[in-house]
Amino acid sequence: MVVTRIFGARIKRREDPRLITGQATYTDDVVLPGMCYAVFVRSVQAHARIRAVRTDAAQAHPGVIAIFTGRDLQEKMGLIPTAWLIPDSDLKTPPHPPLAVDRVRYVGDAVAVVLATTRAAASDAAALVEVDYEPLPAVADPEKAVQPDAPRLHDDVPDNVAFHWKVVNGDVDRAFAEADVVVRQRMVNHRLVPCAMETRGCVAHYNKGSGELTLWMTSQNPHIHRVILSGILHLPEHRIRVIAPEVGGGFGSKIPCYPEEAVVSFCAVELGVPVKWVEDRRENFVATIHGRDHVVYLEVAARKDGTITAIRGKCYANLGAYLSTAAPGIPTILHGLMMCGAYRIPNVHYEVLGVLTNTTPVDAYRGAGRPEATYYVERLVDLVAAELGMDPVEIRRKNFIPKDAFPYTTPTGLTYDSGDYERTLDEALRIVDYAGFRREQEEARRQGRYLGIGFSTYVEICGLGPSQVAGAVGFQGGLWESAVVRFHPTGKVTVLTGSSPHGQGEETTFAQIVADQLGVPIEDIEVLHGDTDLIPMGWGTYGSRTTPVGGAAIAVACQRILAKARQIAAHLLEAAEDDLEFENGRFYVKGSPDKAKTIQDIALAAHLAWSLPSGVEPGLEAQAFYDPPNFTYPFGAHVCIVEVDPETGEVKVLRYVAVDDCGRVINPLIVDGQVHGGITQGIGQALYEWAVYSEDGQLLTASFNEYAVPKAHQVPRYETARTETPSPHHPLGCKGVGETGTIAATAAVANAVMDALRPLGIRHLDMPFTPERVWRAIRQAQGPGGIP
Amino acid sequence: MIPMAFEYHRAASVEEAIRLLEQYGPDAKVLAGGHSLTPLMKLRFAQPAHVIDIGRLHELRYIREEGNVIAIGALTLHRTVAESATVRQRIPVLAEAAFRIGDVQVRNMGTIGGSLAHADPAADYPAVVLALEAEIVAQGPAGRRTIRARDFFRGPFTTALQPNELIVEVRVPVPSGKTGSAYQKYPHPASGFAVVGCAAVLTVDAETCRDVRVAFTGVATQPFRDTVVEDALRGQRADEATVRAAAEKAAEGVQPLGDAFASAEYRRHMAKVYARRALLQALTRAT
């Protein structure tokens, strides 16, 4: 493969000028003539029977056009489906009506929708809708929800357990029986709110004449939304057009199919006027999915020399009140299968209970199951090291899957494509100066200062994924991706991708791929996405799949273009195809580079079709539907250094070093950006972010006043570096990188905090490490005597 | 997040603003920088039928030296206070506190009068005006009156201001002698408001604490002067050991607030730590 300047170049994102100068069109910028506004009435109760919904006062409010309740829609709309039906797990998918009919099951559950000529009128009228609730006992905690006497959410799920999934391999019992040490720990991976900068929203327009519904919406996967909406709305798929205009962040929260977009679409069809709905920030905290939320009981077996022989665990995954679109797959396929991490652990037994509670539904949030797995595994490795008095670096080296073992099949059944884990660790150690730090730490401890270093040597599964595997694990869709590369007569190129980037920068990196492959100047290439009428088909952007799958599709399409261009070039140059060289966008006969046909010449010739080789069709365009043969498995070593103030419990991140290996890098600037954002969200979980529910299901952190997303001054300058171990099966050698930062970071921070606190006799604390929590732990460990 | 409908009035003078307040009574709210009022209105926690915008009353934006008093107009922005050479030289603790309010956007919009009138129990200015023994000048239909800071705060979001009165000025006496002052704040990681904020003003004379004033915000339902700590220091040796011992008494007779982020017990502990940090810094600056 020719490595040209453009592939691997640190060029600035072409989408940024429009984004940062206010020129971009987001969903809320879409304004249609005669448009009305929808506002949802939401439950303030965590669990209640609806006795009555009284809408008379609201109906009489000036400007109100219509009001619909759950009962009104019951016969007219389908249910909100779950689309990841994991097998062999006794999965139950309780019905999820678009608007609650006789029962609300979480604070934020939509009860009615009010449509009015202005958003203000709709808001005023919504406040006038009276819902008569008969409160029921509620449960928010997954361990409590599985108790026999717990309130039951759905009649057809008697124990609130939506599924019971497990992965088992090897002789786990024997490994534990023969172990020199066994380490046990209960861990909590607390709930987070994705907090995309742009909240959800949509504009629906139904053309009565053509019978076509157009829906602009904040989507990570417009085609998936189209097919699901078609089922809910009883409208044929080809009569629905879903457009994702500029999308201001998703982090997974814009994958699912929610009630609101379906209800708004229904209203547009029913009323014959365009309808807009934009979620406000208060709603976003309760009505858009949350992430994480596990309680897990873990055990590891190890030998004296640090060799880990088995891992066993039981996870209570809180899924909220209904099963959101991908919810069942997150704590199982994307989590449970990764429970051996980067280590050669031969025996595994991991069970997951998917538990329904009176809380906002939980689905994919950046990393989706993998940050949780990394967190558990990396904490456990440190706990074993501490138990054995081993250095955390040494225990990792001892257990790493060696670089000559790839492709490596894990006991959970995955095949890691490629890796060189020690190399990233070595590089990270060099950058932090590990030995130097340990000396500094010793010195600081003598002065009563508590520094700590934490490692997270992660591997993750991404680039979802082979469609056959998707089918085998119950994902109700394919996971391949489409691409069209289209030359215009003037030599300019339009690229259509089924990926749906929403901030990740693929308009730039995909253009780099095409420029590199075809030798066309990057400014002559336009990358389009996010419109079901424009793009042949697409499965969207999530699971760090955009470059591994969508990018591969583009590379394959480019190869097809080149094959045809070569035929035409040979014809025009009157030479045999095999005698042609292709370099920097020029075809020439070997040995005579000055007599060349540029790819633009060929594009024009192909379009004019005055003289084409026989049997060759006019035009220069190629399409590819790329189904990856495997997932990609990026990996790396993240190292965090913290200082804990023993007096106040405050944790400060002093340094953060990230050495990532995502295979070949198309644009280092963009990879850095992805890593920075990911680490920030990982630090956010470790130190600040925490969605707290009261026992009875009220969200106590329902605004940015209480829910702390890290601000610039709360995170350090990141030090990033990379190694490049190409993926053997990706046409360009790339792996995904969109989630690595989030997947690695919480564990690195947690291990650093625990390293700092070790001399105080603290072995494990659950995140987030809020000052009070750390302060209490220190006080408890020290007794009334205080800090030494 | 859409406020209830309201009628908007723009006052052209202080007198007109007061007249409008008289006219609409409890249904009216003054709007200054809008950085407390608008969020409340958007959440519909505040639903005034009339909003009287005083934002264009430029005559209320000033910082003047009047002998040993610094007079600050009610509409002076947090940013202006933070950056003012006069404030930084003569009452640095006030500039320090102003600089710790919110973020750049908030400091570019919020006003000192608005912050004091709003009387958020976790706002920064209240602790500082208490510690500096400032005076708040209010103007109503009957003219002006001066309220001592310590008489001004009456409870959470409650002040001595009458509904038809406007804050027009804050008067801060410049501490005399060898005085050091400091503001130390532990901000909530989400809101930025003080979990604990401590303002300390310490005057040293012949190695003795001649005068000391310590005030807290964020700790209790209203900002308060901590007279226990002050009494433990006044007349005592001005040294680190004395300060440390005195700070241990912080928030002694007070019932601290407790919430999901910081319990009452933790706030009490943090009050001691932040009192010590503020006092030690003030001591260093005084000597």
Ligand SMILES: Cc1cc2nc3c(=O)[nH]c(=O)nc-3n(C[C@H](O)[C@H](O)[C@H](O)COP(=O)(O)OP(=O)(O)OC[C@H]3O[C@@H](n4cnc5c(N)ncnc54)[C@H](O)[C@@H]3O)c2cc1C
């Ligand atoms: C994101 C954010 C972060 C913040 N962080 C902090 C922080 O860390 N520390 C902090 O202290 N504050 C913080 N604030 C609050 C900020 O300081 C406000 O600006 C201030 O509290 C109110 O000032 P204002 O001029 O905006 O008043 P407005 O919002 O306009 O008014 C507030 C109240 O005071 C009344 N009022 C205003 N001016 C007068 C007057 N002259 N006379 C009588 N009544 C008047 C109004 O009627 C209203 O009731 C924050 C605000 C935001 C939005």
